[in-house]
Amino acid sequence: MSTPNDRCPEPLLSVEGLTVVRRDNPQVRIVDDVSFTIGKGETVGLAGESGCGKTTTALAVLGLLPSGLRRSSGELTLHGPSGDRPLHRLRAAQWRQVRWASISMIFQGAMNALDPVKSVGQQIAEAIRLHEPMAGRSQVARRVTDLLDQVGVPSGRAGHFPHEFSGGQKQRVMIALALACRPALVIGDEPTTALDVITQAQILKLLGQLRRDLGLSMLLITHDLSVLADTCDRVAVMYAGQIVETGPVAQVYRQPQHPYTARLLDLFGADDTPGTLPTPIPGAQPAPDRRPSGCRFHDRCEYATERCAAEPPELLTAGTDQQARCHFAPWPGSGPGRLAPSDDRQGSRSSHD
C-alpha cells in the first residue's frame, strides 16, 4: 500500500480540464475544469455535497453522462501496459470495451441498482459473458462462485434474488459485480451511504482488503468526509462544479487550506462534548446556473473580502502536494480559523483536562 510519503505512484487515470455542460445551455457548467490523477493501487476520494458535480465527474469518466449533458472539453487518459488510451476520443462501441473491463462502478443505492427479476449469480455471469463471450458455462459459474466468495457472500446464495438479501449483503453483491471483469479502477459512488454504521465499517474494510489483495485503484465518491479519512490516500473536495482543494488526506484534514474544507471538517469532526451543536455553514450550495461571481463560496464564507466577490481564485499551491482555490492560500497556522498545529494541540489538551 502506498503511504502518503511515497508520492506519485505510476498514474492509471488522468483527468485534465474536464468540463461538462448542459446540452440545452452550454453556459451552464455542471463540472468546471476538473483535473486529477489516480495512481496504480491508489485510492482517491472525491468529496462534496449533493449537486457539487462529483457524480457527474464519475459518470464522465465512465462515458455514461445522461443525455442532457455533454463533455465540452477535457481529456481523460487511461494509462496501461500497452500504452495510453485517450478515453475522450472513444466512440460508443469502444466505450463498451473499456467499461467494466478496465473501469467499473459500484453504484449509489445497491437497493435499486440490481435487477429484481434475475438472481444475483445470473447478473454477475451476464457481465462476465458480455466481455468474454468465449468463456464456457462452467468457467463462468466458477468465476461467479469465486467473486461471491471474495466479497464474503456464501456462494450457495448465487441463485437467490436481490430481495432476499440484506442491505449490506446486496452491497457486497454490487462489489462482486463491479469486480466481475477484473478492472484496474473501481469507482464507488456513495458505496456505504445507505448502510448503518456497523455494516458500513464492514464494507469499508472489505474494500480496503480487495484494494490490497487485487492492487485495485479506487475513486471513492462521497459526501462523508469521515469515511474518506479512513480509506483514502488523497482527497479532492468539490464545490459548485470545481475542485476547491486537493492533497494527501492526512495533510488536508490536519491543515485544510480552503474555508469550505475547514468548515466541513469541523462539521464532521464536531466537538465531542454532548449537547454541542456544530455551527452550520449559512445558506446552501448554489445551483449551476446561479453561481455567484468571483469565488463561488464567497457568499457563505466568513473570511470573504471584496476581492473574493470580484475575482475568481485559481487553484494555488498551499503545501507539499496540496492545492486550494482560495485567494488567501496558504493560510497561516493550520488553515482558516485554526491555530498552528502546536498551539492547537496545547489548546485541546488543556480543554480536556
Place this chain on the structure above:
Amino acid sequence: MTDDALFEIDELTVRYRMRRRQARAGRYLKALDRVSLRWNQGETLALVGESGSGKSTLGRALLGLIQPASGSVRYRGQELRSVDRTSFRREVQIIFQDPYQSLNPRSPVSRQVSAGLDIHRVGRPGPQRVAIGLAALDAAGLRPPETYWHRYPHQLSGGERQRVVIAGAMALAPSVLICDEPVSALDISVRAQVLQVLAGLRRDRGLSLLFITHDVSLARQMADRVAVLYQGHLVEQGPTEQILQDPQHDYTKELLAAVPGARLRSTP
C-alpha cells in the same frame, strides 16, 4: 417524579408475522422483546440502533400505530388505548427521514402546512389558518415565510423541504415531536441548520423530542438520554454522556467503534 413521565413503556413485545420462506426459527419475528423504557416530559431521548434493531417499530408503537403482542404503553399516565385519539394525534407529531417522500409533489407548501390545521379544525379557515401556517414556516427558519407559501416541493432544496415538514408538524402546536432519522438524507452543512431549528423549538416551546437514529453523533449532539436497541432488545440506556463515554454493553461498544473518521477526531 412519576407525574412528569411522558411515555412509559412496560415490557413491550411486538411481533411481526413472517412469510414462510423467511421463517426459520418460528412463524413470528420479535421486533421488540420485552422493552421497558421511560421518556420524561421535556426530555430529548435518542433511540439508537442499526437497521432492523426495532427502533422504528418502537417509534410506531409510541404512536399507537402497532398492536403490541404484550406489554403496555402509557401516555401521560394513561393507557395508550384509552387516550383520546384526536387530541393525541395533534399533540404528538412525527417527521420522517426523507422530505422528498413526506411531501406531495403536486401540492404547494401552503397546502402541506395547513393540511393538519384543516384536519384538526385549528383556527378558522382562511386568513387565520394562513397566519398560523406562515408563523410555523417562520419558526422552522423559512424566512420570509411569504416567499415559500406558494412554492412547490421541487422548487425547494432538501433542507428547505425538511423544514416545510417540520413546519407542518409545528403548525399544530404539538408538545411531542418524534423524529425518525430527521437529517440523514440531508447534506452535512444543511443538517446542522435543521438541527438548530429543532433545538430552537425545544428551547422556545419546551418540546419533548425523540430521535430515532443510527447516527451516534446526532444522539451526542441532541439527546439528554440515549437508549440502545439491538435485535429487538433494549441493551443499554442512560444519560448521553455516560452511554457514549463509558458504554457497558458489547454492542454499544461495537457501535461506537464503527463510527468512521477516527483519524478526523484524533489529530496526530
